[in-house]
Amino acid sequence: EAGVVQSPRYKIIEKKQPVAFWCNPISGHNTLYWYLQNLGQGPELLIRYENEEAVDDSQLPKDRFSAERLKGVDSTLKIQPAELGDSAVYLCASSLAPQGGVAEAFFGQGTRLTVV
Amino acid sequence: EDQVTQSPEALRLQEGESSSLNCSYTVSGLRGLFWYRQDPGKGPEFLFTLYSAGEEKEKERLKATLTKKESFLHITAPKPEDSATYLCAVLLSNAGNNRKLIWGLGTSLAVNP
Numbered sequence: 260e261a262g263v264v265q266s267p268r269y270k271i272i273e274k275k276q277p278v279a280f281w282c283n284p285i286s287g288h289n290t291l292y293w294y295l296q297n298l299g300q301g302p303e304l305l306i307r308y309e310n311e312e313a314v315d316d317s318q319l320p321k322d323r324f325s326a327e328r329l330k331g332v333d334s335t336l337k338i339q340p341a342e343l344g345d346s347a348v349y350l351c352a353s354s355l356a357p358q359g360g361v362a363e364a365f366f367g368q369g370t371r372l373t374v375v
Numbered sequence: 376e377d378q379v380t381q382s383p384e385a386l387r388l389q390e391g392e393s394s395s396l397n398c399s400y401t402v403s404g405l406r407g408l409f410w411y412r413q414d415p416g417k418g419p420e421f422l423f424t425l426y427s428a429g430e431e432k433e434k435e436r437l438k439a440t441l442t443k444k445e446s447f448l449h450i451t452a453p454k455p456e457d458s459a460t461y462l463c464a465v466l467l468s469n470a471g472n473n474r475k476l477i478w479g480l481g482t483s484l485a486v487n488p
Binding site for chain 2: 263297300301302303304313315350352361363364365367368369371
């Protein structure tokens, strides 16, 4: 079974430029997460989708970050414009959780963003 | 404030030297506790879910246990390939539909041959 697929693996951009990340979750997983991870830190949730609905985006800096999950499958995360402090690894994860249930999340390899 | 603390921050073991990693939590209510392993340059890899105090789960050289205040990840006779960062995360019971996970900072484990 294919895992969570993210692209690109690495991205280097100049500050103020836009950037987009793409995620294809595990087939059938209804929940999709975008996390940010800095070196030596645990993942920090940016946004969580249940199917195509964003149910928790309280930590997403909406002035520059946006995300979408059309048709409840693939998702994109965009930053415009990027700032130096956005340099981090962006992780996508998915899970198959029944309503109110507990389920583990499976992570992709991540996209390492460097803003110069 | 809900908090998850992992200790030690870093641990260096000799091959075959068993030890334990700790994940202590102070949260309003626990629905589940997750252990993940993360290798450099990769996303976290799921290991275990624990739901209630007294529960134990095993996988190869790893055994996870849970009490009302903490979880331990016991590593028996580790091998160099067990070297990684081990992350703990707690799912809050009052999260409703938000499924809020509180993550620890991880323990970086190095096993020398």
